[in-house]
Amino acid sequence: MLITCYNPAELGDILLVVVAADVSNQQVIQKEDIVQFSDPVSGKPIGYNVMHASKLLPGLIGSGQIELKVQQLQILNEALQQAGFSSELVADRKPHxxxxxxxxxxxxxxxxxxxxxxxxxxxxxxxxxxxxxxxxxxxxxxxxxxxxxxxxxxxxxxxxxxxxxxxxxxxxxxxxxxxxxxxxxxxxxxxxxxxxxxxxxxxxxxxxxxx
Missing domain, CATH: 2.40.50.140 (Nucleic acid-binding proteins)
Structure with a gap:
Protein backbone atom coordinates (compact mmCIF):
# COMPACT_ATOMS: atom_id res chain seq x y z
CA MET A 1 0.00 0.00 0.00
CA LEU A 2 1.31 3.45 -0.87
CA ILE A 3 -0.40 6.79 -0.27
CA THR A 4 1.44 10.02 -1.06
CA CYS A 5 0.29 13.55 -0.21
CA TYR A 6 1.77 16.94 -1.05
CA ASN A 7 0.32 20.28 0.03
CA PRO A 8 3.04 22.95 0.09
CA ALA A 9 0.59 25.76 0.91
CA GLU A 10 -0.35 24.08 4.20
CA LEU A 11 2.63 21.90 5.11
CA GLY A 12 5.60 23.38 3.28
CA ASP A 13 7.81 21.46 0.88
CA ILE A 14 7.20 18.08 2.53
CA LEU A 15 5.98 14.89 0.86
CA LEU A 16 3.93 12.69 3.19
CA VAL A 17 4.20 8.97 2.47
CA VAL A 18 1.92 6.41 4.15
CA VAL A 19 2.52 2.67 3.81
CA ALA A 20 0.64 1.19 6.80
CA ALA A 21 -1.98 2.02 9.40
CA ASP A 22 -1.04 4.40 12.21
CA VAL A 23 -0.14 3.17 15.71
CA SER A 24 -0.29 5.12 18.95
CA ASN A 25 3.40 4.78 19.77
CA GLN A 26 5.84 5.28 16.92
CA GLN A 27 9.56 5.00 16.48
CA VAL A 28 10.91 8.08 14.69
CA ILE A 29 14.25 8.10 12.90
CA GLN A 30 15.59 10.94 10.75
CA LYS A 31 18.35 10.40 8.23
CA GLU A 32 19.32 13.36 6.08
CA ASP A 33 16.07 14.89 4.74
CA ILE A 34 13.90 11.81 5.37
CA VAL A 35 12.02 10.98 8.56
CA GLN A 36 10.81 7.40 8.99
CA PHE A 37 7.91 6.47 11.28
CA SER A 38 7.69 2.80 12.22
CA ASP A 39 5.91 0.38 14.52
CA PRO A 40 8.31 -0.23 17.44
CA VAL A 41 6.90 -3.73 18.00
CA SER A 42 7.16 -5.12 14.47
CA GLY A 43 9.79 -2.69 13.23
CA LYS A 44 7.83 -2.21 10.02
CA PRO A 45 7.61 1.30 8.51
CA ILE A 46 4.36 3.22 8.79
CA GLY A 47 5.40 6.14 6.62
CA TYR A 48 7.89 8.85 5.79
CA ASN A 49 8.17 12.63 5.70
CA VAL A 50 10.42 13.75 2.85
CA MET A 51 11.77 17.26 3.36
CA HIS A 52 12.61 19.59 0.43
CA ALA A 53 10.57 17.23 -1.71
CA SER A 54 10.35 19.45 -4.79
CA LYS A 55 14.15 19.57 -5.01
CA LEU A 56 14.34 15.79 -4.88
CA LEU A 57 11.44 14.95 -7.19
CA PRO A 58 11.17 16.72 -10.56
CA GLY A 59 7.74 18.03 -11.48
CA LEU A 60 6.23 17.50 -8.03
CA ILE A 61 2.95 19.42 -7.78
CA GLY A 62 -0.34 19.01 -5.93
CA SER A 63 -2.53 20.11 -3.07
CA GLY A 64 -3.55 16.83 -1.48
CA GLN A 65 -3.24 13.19 -2.40
CA ILE A 66 -1.05 12.68 -5.46
CA GLU A 67 0.19 9.74 -7.51
CA LEU A 68 3.93 9.68 -8.05
CA LYS A 69 5.16 9.05 -11.56
CA VAL A 70 7.40 6.06 -12.26
CA GLN A 71 10.53 8.22 -12.39
CA GLN A 72 9.61 10.06 -9.20
CA LEU A 73 9.07 6.80 -7.32
CA GLN A 74 12.40 5.47 -8.54
CA ILE A 75 14.19 8.62 -7.35
CA LEU A 76 12.44 8.43 -3.98
CA ASN A 77 13.45 4.79 -3.51
CA GLU A 78 17.04 5.66 -4.36
CA ALA A 79 16.95 8.50 -1.80
CA LEU A 80 15.63 6.11 0.87
CA GLN A 81 18.45 3.65 0.16
CA GLN A 82 21.11 6.36 0.13
CA ALA A 83 19.84 7.63 3.49
CA GLY A 84 20.18 4.12 4.93
CA PHE A 85 16.56 2.92 4.94
CA SER A 86 16.09 -0.62 3.66
CA SER A 87 12.43 -0.58 2.65
CA GLU A 88 11.30 -0.14 -0.96
CA LEU A 89 8.13 1.73 -1.91
CA VAL A 90 5.92 -0.04 -4.44
CA ALA A 91 3.33 1.83 -6.50
CA ASP A 92 -0.32 1.04 -5.78
CA ARG A 93 -2.14 1.84 -9.02
CA LYS A 94 -5.40 -0.01 -8.42
CA PRO A 95 -8.54 2.12 -7.90
CA HIS A 96 -9.61 2.40 -4.28
Missing part, protein backbone atom coordinates in the same frame (compact mmCIF):
# COMPACT_ATOMS: atom_id res chain seq x y z
CA UNK A 97 -13.06 3.85 -4.96
CA UNK A 98 -15.14 1.23 -6.74
CA UNK A 99 -18.76 0.39 -7.46
CA UNK A 100 -20.12 -2.38 -5.25
CA UNK A 101 -23.32 -4.42 -5.25
CA UNK A 102 -24.90 -5.09 -1.85
CA UNK A 103 -25.56 -8.83 -1.99
CA UNK A 104 -26.65 -9.53 1.56
CA UNK A 105 -27.44 -7.73 4.82
CA UNK A 106 -27.68 -9.00 8.36
CA UNK A 107 -28.24 -7.26 11.67
CA UNK A 108 -25.11 -6.51 13.68
CA UNK A 109 -25.22 -8.65 16.84
CA UNK A 110 -23.92 -5.85 19.07
CA UNK A 111 -25.80 -2.84 17.69
CA UNK A 112 -29.35 -1.69 17.16
CA UNK A 113 -28.53 0.40 14.08
CA UNK A 114 -25.53 -1.20 12.34
CA UNK A 115 -25.82 -3.81 9.61
CA UNK A 116 -23.26 -6.22 8.18
CA UNK A 117 -23.14 -6.02 4.40
CA UNK A 118 -21.62 -8.50 1.97
CA UNK A 119 -20.67 -6.40 -1.03
CA UNK A 120 -19.54 -7.61 -4.44
CA UNK A 121 -16.71 -5.38 -5.66
CA UNK A 122 -15.43 -7.68 -8.40
CA UNK A 123 -16.90 -10.63 -10.29
CA UNK A 124 -15.55 -13.17 -7.82
CA UNK A 125 -14.82 -11.03 -4.77
CA UNK A 126 -17.05 -10.13 -1.85
CA UNK A 127 -16.03 -7.83 0.99
CA UNK A 128 -17.67 -7.48 4.39
CA UNK A 129 -18.46 -3.93 5.47
CA UNK A 130 -20.28 -2.79 8.60
CA UNK A 131 -22.60 0.09 7.72
CA UNK A 132 -24.92 2.29 9.76
CA UNK A 133 -26.71 4.11 6.94
CA UNK A 134 -30.49 4.04 7.38
CA UNK A 135 -31.13 3.69 3.63
CA UNK A 136 -28.88 0.71 2.85
CA UNK A 137 -30.66 -2.25 1.24
CA UNK A 138 -29.85 -5.40 -0.67
CA UNK A 139 -29.32 -5.16 -4.45
CA UNK A 140 -28.18 -1.53 -4.30
CA UNK A 141 -25.20 -0.29 -6.30
CA UNK A 142 -23.01 1.78 -3.98
CA UNK A 143 -19.62 3.46 -3.81
CA UNK A 144 -17.10 1.49 -1.78
CA UNK A 145 -13.92 3.05 -0.43
CA UNK A 146 -11.58 0.07 -0.14
CA UNK A 147 -8.60 -0.12 2.25
CA UNK A 148 -5.97 2.32 1.06
CA UNK A 149 -8.48 4.94 -0.06
CA UNK A 150 -8.05 8.50 1.15
CA UNK A 151 -11.32 10.32 1.69
CA UNK A 152 -11.68 14.02 0.78
CA UNK A 153 -11.52 14.74 4.53
CA UNK A 154 -8.03 13.24 4.66
CA UNK A 155 -9.17 10.10 6.49
CA UNK A 156 -7.51 6.92 5.25
CA UNK A 157 -9.59 3.76 5.10
CA UNK A 158 -8.06 0.69 6.76
CA UNK A 159 -9.44 -2.77 7.57
CA UNK A 160 -10.78 -2.86 11.09
CA UNK A 161 -13.65 -3.83 13.36
CA UNK A 162 -16.87 -2.13 14.39
CA UNK A 163 -18.22 -3.43 17.69
CA UNK A 164 -16.39 -6.71 17.31
CA UNK A 165 -17.24 -7.42 13.66
CA UNK A 166 -14.62 -7.24 10.91
CA UNK A 167 -15.13 -4.51 8.32
CA UNK A 168 -13.00 -4.00 5.23
CA UNK A 169 -13.80 -0.66 3.63
CA UNK A 170 -16.59 1.89 3.78
CA UNK A 171 -19.85 2.35 1.89
CA UNK A 172 -19.89 6.07 1.15
CA UNK A 173 -22.40 8.88 1.21
CA UNK A 174 -22.35 11.71 -1.32
CA UNK A 175 -21.34 14.09 1.47
CA UNK A 176 -18.39 11.92 2.50
CA UNK A 177 -17.27 11.93 -1.15
CA UNK A 178 -17.58 15.75 -1.29
CA UNK A 179 -19.88 15.57 -4.31
CA UNK A 180 -21.67 18.73 -5.52
CA UNK A 181 -25.09 19.34 -3.93
CA UNK A 182 -24.67 16.35 -1.63
CA UNK A 183 -27.54 15.86 0.85
CA UNK A 184 -26.54 16.67 4.40
CA UNK A 185 -28.80 14.03 5.94
CA UNK A 186 -27.46 10.57 6.75
CA UNK A 187 -27.55 8.00 4.01
CA UNK A 188 -25.31 6.31 1.46
CA UNK A 189 -25.12 7.24 -2.20
CA UNK A 190 -27.16 4.79 -4.31
CA UNK A 191 -26.06 4.59 -7.95
CA UNK A 192 -28.39 4.02 -10.93
CA UNK A 193 -28.16 0.48 -12.31
CA UNK A 194 -28.34 1.78 -15.87
CA UNK A 195 -24.98 3.54 -15.56
CA UNK A 196 -22.90 1.37 -13.22
CA UNK A 197 -21.94 -2.23 -12.57
CA UNK A 198 -19.98 -3.94 -9.76
CA UNK A 199 -16.22 -3.60 -9.99
CA UNK A 200 -16.20 -0.40 -12.04
CA UNK A 201 -13.79 2.25 -10.76
CA UNK A 202 -15.59 5.27 -9.36
CA UNK A 203 -13.79 8.35 -10.71
CA UNK A 204 -14.01 10.55 -7.62
CA UNK A 205 -12.34 13.61 -9.16
CA UNK A 206 -14.69 13.51 -12.16
CA UNK A 207 -17.77 13.27 -9.98
CA UNK A 208 -16.54 16.00 -7.64
CA UNK A 209 -16.30 18.25 -10.69
CA UNK A 210 -19.92 17.44 -11.50
CA UNK A 211 -19.14 15.62 -14.74
Missing amino acids: FVVGLVKQLEVHPNSDHLQIAQVQVEKQRLVQIVCGAPNIAADQLVVVAEPGAMMPSGEIIWPGELRGVASSGMICSARELALPNAPQKRGILVLPAADYQPGMPFDLAKHQAGK
Whole structure:
Protein backbone atom coordinates (compact mmCIF):
# COMPACT_ATOMS: atom_id res chain seq x y z
CA MET A 1 0.00 0.00 0.00
CA LEU A 2 1.31 3.45 -0.87
CA ILE A 3 -0.40 6.79 -0.27
CA THR A 4 1.44 10.02 -1.06
CA CYS A 5 0.29 13.55 -0.21
CA TYR A 6 1.77 16.94 -1.05
CA ASN A 7 0.32 20.28 0.03
CA PRO A 8 3.04 22.95 0.09
CA ALA A 9 0.59 25.76 0.91
CA GLU A 10 -0.35 24.08 4.20
CA LEU A 11 2.63 21.90 5.11
CA GLY A 12 5.60 23.38 3.28
CA ASP A 13 7.81 21.46 0.88
CA ILE A 14 7.20 18.08 2.53
CA LEU A 15 5.98 14.89 0.86
CA LEU A 16 3.93 12.69 3.19
CA VAL A 17 4.20 8.97 2.47
CA VAL A 18 1.92 6.41 4.15
CA VAL A 19 2.52 2.67 3.81
CA ALA A 20 0.64 1.19 6.80
CA ALA A 21 -1.98 2.02 9.40
CA ASP A 22 -1.04 4.40 12.21
CA VAL A 23 -0.14 3.17 15.71
CA SER A 24 -0.29 5.12 18.95
CA ASN A 25 3.40 4.78 19.77
CA GLN A 26 5.84 5.28 16.92
CA GLN A 27 9.56 5.00 16.48
CA VAL A 28 10.91 8.08 14.69
CA ILE A 29 14.25 8.10 12.90
CA GLN A 30 15.59 10.94 10.75
CA LYS A 31 18.35 10.40 8.23
CA GLU A 32 19.32 13.36 6.08
CA ASP A 33 16.07 14.89 4.74
CA ILE A 34 13.90 11.81 5.37
CA VAL A 35 12.02 10.98 8.56
CA GLN A 36 10.81 7.40 8.99
CA PHE A 37 7.91 6.47 11.28
CA SER A 38 7.69 2.80 12.22
CA ASP A 39 5.91 0.38 14.52
CA PRO A 40 8.31 -0.23 17.44
CA VAL A 41 6.90 -3.73 18.00
CA SER A 42 7.16 -5.12 14.47
CA GLY A 43 9.79 -2.69 13.23
CA LYS A 44 7.83 -2.21 10.02
CA PRO A 45 7.61 1.30 8.51
CA ILE A 46 4.36 3.22 8.79
CA GLY A 47 5.40 6.14 6.62
CA TYR A 48 7.89 8.85 5.79
CA ASN A 49 8.17 12.63 5.70
CA VAL A 50 10.42 13.75 2.85
CA MET A 51 11.77 17.26 3.36
CA HIS A 52 12.61 19.59 0.43
CA ALA A 53 10.57 17.23 -1.71
CA SER A 54 10.35 19.45 -4.79
CA LYS A 55 14.15 19.57 -5.01
CA LEU A 56 14.34 15.79 -4.88
CA LEU A 57 11.44 14.95 -7.19
CA PRO A 58 11.17 16.72 -10.56
CA GLY A 59 7.74 18.03 -11.48
CA LEU A 60 6.23 17.50 -8.03
CA ILE A 61 2.95 19.42 -7.78
CA GLY A 62 -0.34 19.01 -5.93
CA SER A 63 -2.53 20.11 -3.07
CA GLY A 64 -3.55 16.83 -1.48
CA GLN A 65 -3.24 13.19 -2.40
CA ILE A 66 -1.05 12.68 -5.46
CA GLU A 67 0.19 9.74 -7.51
CA LEU A 68 3.93 9.68 -8.05
CA LYS A 69 5.16 9.05 -11.56
CA VAL A 70 7.40 6.06 -12.26
CA GLN A 71 10.53 8.22 -12.39
CA GLN A 72 9.61 10.06 -9.20
CA LEU A 73 9.07 6.80 -7.32
CA GLN A 74 12.40 5.47 -8.54
CA ILE A 75 14.19 8.62 -7.35
CA LEU A 76 12.44 8.43 -3.98
CA ASN A 77 13.45 4.79 -3.51
CA GLU A 78 17.04 5.66 -4.36
CA ALA A 79 16.95 8.50 -1.80
CA LEU A 80 15.63 6.11 0.87
CA GLN A 81 18.45 3.65 0.16
CA GLN A 82 21.11 6.36 0.13
CA ALA A 83 19.84 7.63 3.49
CA GLY A 84 20.18 4.12 4.93
CA PHE A 85 16.56 2.92 4.94
CA SER A 86 16.09 -0.62 3.66
CA SER A 87 12.43 -0.58 2.65
CA GLU A 88 11.30 -0.14 -0.96
CA LEU A 89 8.13 1.73 -1.91
CA VAL A 90 5.92 -0.04 -4.44
CA ALA A 91 3.33 1.83 -6.50
CA ASP A 92 -0.32 1.04 -5.78
CA ARG A 93 -2.14 1.84 -9.02
CA LYS A 94 -5.40 -0.01 -8.42
CA PRO A 95 -8.54 2.12 -7.90
CA HIS A 96 -9.61 2.40 -4.28
CA PHE A 97 -13.06 3.85 -4.96
CA VAL A 98 -15.14 1.23 -6.74
CA VAL A 99 -18.76 0.39 -7.46
CA GLY A 100 -20.12 -2.38 -5.25
CA LEU A 101 -23.32 -4.42 -5.25
CA VAL A 102 -24.90 -5.09 -1.85
CA LYS A 103 -25.56 -8.83 -1.99
CA GLN A 104 -26.65 -9.53 1.56
CA LEU A 105 -27.44 -7.73 4.82
CA GLU A 106 -27.68 -9.00 8.36
CA VAL A 107 -28.24 -7.26 11.67
CA HIS A 108 -25.11 -6.51 13.68
CA PRO A 109 -25.22 -8.65 16.84
CA ASN A 110 -23.92 -5.85 19.07
CA SER A 111 -25.80 -2.84 17.69
CA ASP A 112 -29.35 -1.69 17.16
CA HIS A 113 -28.53 0.40 14.08
CA LEU A 114 -25.53 -1.20 12.34
CA GLN A 115 -25.82 -3.81 9.61
CA ILE A 116 -23.26 -6.22 8.18
CA ALA A 117 -23.14 -6.02 4.40
CA GLN A 118 -21.62 -8.50 1.97
CA VAL A 119 -20.67 -6.40 -1.03
CA GLN A 120 -19.54 -7.61 -4.44
CA VAL A 121 -16.71 -5.38 -5.66
CA GLU A 122 -15.43 -7.68 -8.40
CA LYS A 123 -16.90 -10.63 -10.29
CA GLN A 124 -15.55 -13.17 -7.82
CA ARG A 125 -14.82 -11.03 -4.77
CA LEU A 126 -17.05 -10.13 -1.85
CA VAL A 127 -16.03 -7.83 0.99
CA GLN A 128 -17.67 -7.48 4.39
CA ILE A 129 -18.46 -3.93 5.47
CA VAL A 130 -20.28 -2.79 8.60
CA CYS A 131 -22.60 0.09 7.72
CA GLY A 132 -24.92 2.29 9.76
CA ALA A 133 -26.71 4.11 6.94
CA PRO A 134 -30.49 4.04 7.38
CA ASN A 135 -31.13 3.69 3.63
CA ILE A 136 -28.88 0.71 2.85
CA ALA A 137 -30.66 -2.25 1.24
CA ALA A 138 -29.85 -5.40 -0.67
CA ASP A 139 -29.32 -5.16 -4.45
CA GLN A 140 -28.18 -1.53 -4.30
CA LEU A 141 -25.20 -0.29 -6.30
CA VAL A 142 -23.01 1.78 -3.98
CA VAL A 143 -19.62 3.46 -3.81
CA VAL A 144 -17.10 1.49 -1.78
CA ALA A 145 -13.92 3.05 -0.43
CA GLU A 146 -11.58 0.07 -0.14
CA PRO A 147 -8.60 -0.12 2.25
CA GLY A 148 -5.97 2.32 1.06
CA ALA A 149 -8.48 4.94 -0.06
CA MET A 150 -8.05 8.50 1.15
CA MET A 151 -11.32 10.32 1.69
CA PRO A 152 -11.68 14.02 0.78
CA SER A 153 -11.52 14.74 4.53
CA GLY A 154 -8.03 13.24 4.66
CA GLU A 155 -9.17 10.10 6.49
CA ILE A 156 -7.51 6.92 5.25
CA ILE A 157 -9.59 3.76 5.10
CA TRP A 158 -8.06 0.69 6.76
CA PRO A 159 -9.44 -2.77 7.57
CA GLY A 160 -10.78 -2.86 11.09
CA GLU A 161 -13.65 -3.83 13.36
CA LEU A 162 -16.87 -2.13 14.39
CA ARG A 163 -18.22 -3.43 17.69
CA GLY A 164 -16.39 -6.71 17.31
CA VAL A 165 -17.24 -7.42 13.66
CA ALA A 166 -14.62 -7.24 10.91
CA SER A 167 -15.13 -4.51 8.32
CA SER A 168 -13.00 -4.00 5.23
CA GLY A 169 -13.80 -0.66 3.63
CA MET A 170 -16.59 1.89 3.78
CA ILE A 171 -19.85 2.35 1.89
CA CYS A 172 -19.89 6.07 1.15
CA SER A 173 -22.40 8.88 1.21
CA ALA A 174 -22.35 11.71 -1.32
CA ARG A 175 -21.34 14.09 1.47
CA GLU A 176 -18.39 11.92 2.50
CA LEU A 177 -17.27 11.93 -1.15
CA ALA A 178 -17.58 15.75 -1.29
CA LEU A 179 -19.88 15.57 -4.31
CA PRO A 180 -21.67 18.73 -5.52
CA ASN A 181 -25.09 19.34 -3.93
CA ALA A 182 -24.67 16.35 -1.63
CA PRO A 183 -27.54 15.86 0.85
CA GLN A 184 -26.54 16.67 4.40
CA LYS A 185 -28.80 14.03 5.94
CA ARG A 186 -27.46 10.57 6.75
CA GLY A 187 -27.55 8.00 4.01
CA ILE A 188 -25.31 6.31 1.46
CA LEU A 189 -25.12 7.24 -2.20
CA VAL A 190 -27.16 4.79 -4.31
CA LEU A 191 -26.06 4.59 -7.95
CA PRO A 192 -28.39 4.02 -10.93
CA ALA A 193 -28.16 0.48 -12.31
CA ALA A 194 -28.34 1.78 -15.87
CA ASP A 195 -24.98 3.54 -15.56
CA TYR A 196 -22.90 1.37 -13.22
CA GLN A 197 -21.94 -2.23 -12.57
CA PRO A 198 -19.98 -3.94 -9.76
CA GLY A 199 -16.22 -3.60 -9.99
CA MET A 200 -16.20 -0.40 -12.04
CA PRO A 201 -13.79 2.25 -10.76
CA PHE A 202 -15.59 5.27 -9.36
CA ASP A 203 -13.79 8.35 -10.71
CA LEU A 204 -14.01 10.55 -7.62
CA ALA A 205 -12.34 13.61 -9.16
CA LYS A 206 -14.69 13.51 -12.16
CA HIS A 207 -17.77 13.27 -9.98
CA GLN A 208 -16.54 16.00 -7.64
CA ALA A 209 -16.30 18.25 -10.69
CA GLY A 210 -19.92 17.44 -11.50
CA LYS A 211 -19.14 15.62 -14.74
